[in-house]
Amino acid sequence: MCPVMDNVSLWDNIWSRSKDDEGYWSCVRRETAGTRGRKILSYLKKHLGDIRKLKVIEVGAGAGVYSLILAKYGASVALLDYSREALALARNHFDSAGLSADFICADALKPEAGILGEFDAAMSFGTIEHYRYPQRLSMAQAHLALVKKYGVVVISVPNRWFLPHEILKFYLQKRRKWHLGYEGAFTRMELFRLGKKLSLENKEIHGSGLITDILRYLDIIGRTRFLHRFFPAFPKNEIVNGPESHFDDLFGADIFLMGQK
Secondary structure, three states, X not given: OOOOOHHHHHHHHHHHOOOOHHHHHHHHHHHHHOHHHXXXXXXXXXXXXXXXXXXXXXXXXXXXXXHHHHHXXXXXXXXXXXXXXXXXXXXXXXXXXXXXXXXXXXXXXXXXXXHOOOEEEEEEXXXXXXXXXXXXXXXXXXXXXXXXXXXXXXXXXXXXXOHHHHHHHHHHHHOOOOOOOOXXXXXXXXXXXXXXXXXXXXXXXXXXXXXXXXXXXXXXXXXXXXXXXXXXXXXXXXXXOOOOOOOHHHHOOEEEEEEEO
């Protein structure tokens, strides 16, 4: 049974309309080879060793992009979400890839006792920014409760200083076309303070690939009906990862905190 919560219907509706399989697999390829994916894998290998021996849980997993990536590398993965639709979508993707996972329908703020302290790593990608304080801190603490001693926590959130997203969000909100509920992007300083509140060791904060992120947002704009009024032949190509930049950690679309319990 999934928990009954006000936001469940919102996210069930969002995930039930997520039919872009091509976009999902494109995202898997991009994240596997991208700056964020490489840095997370490097951190896991450095502090936890062989990926194939790890138990990993993705919190607010949605379609489970990173769960699938880690499963392909041989990790044992679990996806935690309170949306049945999200987990059903993720299960379909795992089945298509011939991979297995545990799918846990539950509220991360009220997890079952049986999964506490059971994992080597707990991760989330685009989850805790949908909560305001004090729940935002509670969601971060939920990651910590899921991992063993010396386990790794990875929390990835949108960067307030990636202006293309913030401008697009503002525009959609003004036109009442923003459907993702509350989303409060983070600064690096807030993410750093969050790491201190969690008392994480070996803390690192990085950003996703800025050049790739800019290309991705150009592609998003290129797919809008507005642009096609003027450029009907605007190309729709898969985004190729650009080179790493000295500005990634400051201005990448996503910033992510990594640390050990």
